[in-house]
Amino acid sequence: MTKPTVFMYSGQGSQYFHMTRELYEQHPRYRLWLDYCDDIAAPILGDTVLDTMFDPARTKGDPFDSLAESSAALLCVEYSLTRVVQEMGYRPDILLGYSLGEITAAVVAGVFSLERGISFAVEFARILAERTPLSGMLAIVASPEIVRSRPGLFADCRVTGRNFDNNFVVSGRIEAIQRLRDTLDVEGITCQRLPVNYGVHTDxxxxxxxxxxxVLSGVSFDPPQLPIVSSASAERVAAVTPDSVWAAMRSPVEFAQSITNMTAAGDATFIDLGPSGTLATFVKYILPSGCGSAQISTINRFGQDLKSLRDFQVQAAPLLADNTSEPRENSRL
Known part of the structure; x- marks a missing residue:
């Protein structure tokens, strides 16, 4: 039996300035698709995604924390990477979204258009900015068990994502997150502030x-043309609905459980279509030793996008030999 191929889409926290810049400058097909996405996004944002992403006054280390702009940028990058990988001949059997990545998955599955997906993501971001308090998000390298065993340490913070056994995410108001971060630093527990300033996945x-x-009541939802698994429910989504979209933004992300559930019936190949390669890293730590599943990233935060995409092709070729269509001639690197 052929292993299913899973296309994975990351959400807020995986974005950074200048993501995919080398690919945009040197890969004609990626540039074509990102230009196409930018043409759609610009009227919605009132500015171009490209000018924001590739702002020469910004460095990769600067926080890309404008929620509306970064949401549009993530959707455009993930959609464009998907089209490039499809043009190489690879096709997904299942789509898996992480938070905002569930919107990308819905677009790729044909539930609604790219324009509709970007419009919702931007409007959602603007609603949060106008009507919810500034908050923080912190990724912690420790077992989530620490939250139960030390409730005082995590006062006023909520677990918003369980990525693998020793990696989870919490959110809360800025002062609570800063207090937690200071204490974890003193105790030598590794943590990282993520560029997300609103309390998604919390009350x-x-x-x-x-x-x-x-806003969602005005959206027409078509049946998905590909199976979608939600990281909010850790289960397959029979139909994308306003309820499931709200759940993707409001419920904690159960990524580890999602992967465990998906591999319970057999092995799979997981392809990370996000800009950071973080989901592939998470999968690496979730999969049991010796299993037949595999994970591959397309690009990552470290630059050398063309090399990363070539490496992807080398790794993907034997893993996905039975799950390809004829690649387009002009999709070669």
Whole structure:
């Protein structure tokens, strides 16, 4: 039996300035698709995604934390990477989204258009900015068990993502996150502030639920043309609905459980279409030793995009030999 191929889409926290810049400058097909996405996104944002992403006044280390701009940029990058990989001849059997990545998955599955996906992501971001408190998000390299065993340490913080056994994410108001970060630093527990300034996946966004549902009520949802697994429910989504979209933004992300559930019936090949390669790294730590599943990233934060994409092709060729269509001639690197 052929292993299913899973295309994975990361969410907020995986973005950074100048992501895919080398690919844009040197890979004609990627440039074509990103230009196409930018043409769609620019009227929605009131500015171009490219000017924001490739701002010469910014470095990769600067926080890319404008929620509306970074959400549009992530959707454009992930969609464009998907088209390039498809043009290489690879096709997904299943789509897996992480938070905002569930919107990309819905677009790729044909549930709604790219324009509709970007419009929702941007409007959602603007609603959060207008009507919810500034917050912080912290990735912690430790077992989530620490939250139960030391409730005082995590006062006013909520677990918003479980990535693998020793990696989880918490969110809360800025002062609570800063206090937690300071204490973890003193105790030598590795943590990293993520570029997300609003309380997604927590009750901090509950006041905008009715407004978000009003926006979603104007969206037409078509049946997905490919199976979608939600990291919010850790299960396959029979149909994308306003309820499932709200859950993707409001519920904690259960990424580890999602991968465990997906591999319970057999091995799979997981391809990370996000800009950082973080989901492939998570999968690496989730998969049991000796299993037949595999994970591959397309690009990562470290630059050398063309080399990363070539490496992807080398790794993917034997793993996906039975799950390809004829590659387009002009998709070669």
């Amino acid at each position: 901090l966004i509950d006041p905008v639920e009715h407004r978000v549902r009003d």
